[in-house]
Amino acid sequence: MTRKWLKYKPYLHNADCQMHTMYTDGKSMPEAYFKQAEANGIEFIVFSEHIRKVPTYDFLKFKEHVYRAGAQSTVKFAVGAEAKVLNEDGDIDISNELANEAEIILFSFHTPNFPTVASYQKAIRNAALNPWSDVFAHPTCYHNWQNMAMTKEDWAIILNDLATAGVCYEFNKKYPLPNENEIAALNEIRNLQFVFGSDAHESGNLLTQNEIDAFRKLLK
Numbered sequence: 001m002t003r004k005w006l007k008y009k010p011y012l013h014n015a016d017c018q019m020h021t022m023y024t025d026g027k028s029m030p031e032a033y034f035k036q037a038e039a040n041g042i043e044f045i046v047f048s049e050h051i052r053k054v055p056t057y058d059f060l061k062f063k064e065h066v067y068r069a070g071a072q073s074t075v076k077f078a079v080g081a082e083a084k085v086l087n088e089d090g091d092i093d094i095s096n097e098l099a100n101e102a103e104i105i106l107f108s109f110h111t112p113n114f115p116t117v118a119s120y121q122k123a124i125r126n127a128a129l130n131p132w133s134d135v136f137a138h139p140t141c142y143h144n145w146q147n148m149a150m151t152k153e154d155w156a157i158i159l160n161d162l163a164t165a166g167v168c169y170e171f172n173k174k175y176p177l178p179n180e181n182e183i184a185a186l187n188e189i190r191n192l193q194f195v196f197g198s199d200a201h202e203s204g205n206l207l208t209q210n211e212i213d214a215f216r217k218l219l220k
């Protein structure tokens with residue numbers, strides 16, 4: 001199967017792949033994100049709106065809105081969705097209908113259902129194998145939140161599973177930077193695509209060129 005993100009690969013070196021609008025818990029409308037991306041010299045942005053199997057808003061209206069706003073801008077874009085991982089089987093919280101509509105799908109961990117490193121790793125592996133998945137969003141969130149100690153080897157397994165599945169790893173501005181174990185594993189993995197995301201909830205938080213450079217410098 002072909003992952004949807006591959007279509008956007010040429011732009012990912014200068015892109016912001018995670019942001020949220022007023023359709024969910026953000027404070028800015030799509031128009032403001034396009035303006036800010038132009039000001040910051042960002043080539044490509046992903047609207048990664050929170051989604052559930054039963055959404056709290058009309059995703060198709062949201063998608064239309066972004067396309068309307070994007071038609072006025074030089075910035076390239078995709079209308080994606082961020083869905084939480086529901087279980088160790090890697091099911092994610094999005095309907096097949098909306099997964100078809102979303103142009104990039106980020107999976108993330110927002111519920112404390114994975115008590116051990118082994119269960120977390122299994123959930124990541126299966127979520128990555130989920131045919132809808134494109135990006136492991138904010139990978140430094142869950143283990144820090146849950147105070148889960150993870151070794152470089154634990155991370156090597158996860159990164160290898162992402163690379164094998166053809167799913168991207170996100171460097172995310174809102175959560176802690178990867179620690180030294182994570183950086184060491186990140187620098188050894190091959191064939192893993194990295195993306196950068198602000199996780200902005202208002203347009204002023206979009207990534208700047210300096211912030212993208214700082215993420216890049218974490219890798220050798």
Ligand SMILES: [Zn+2]
Nearest residue numbers: 082108137138
């Ligand atoms: Zn998230």
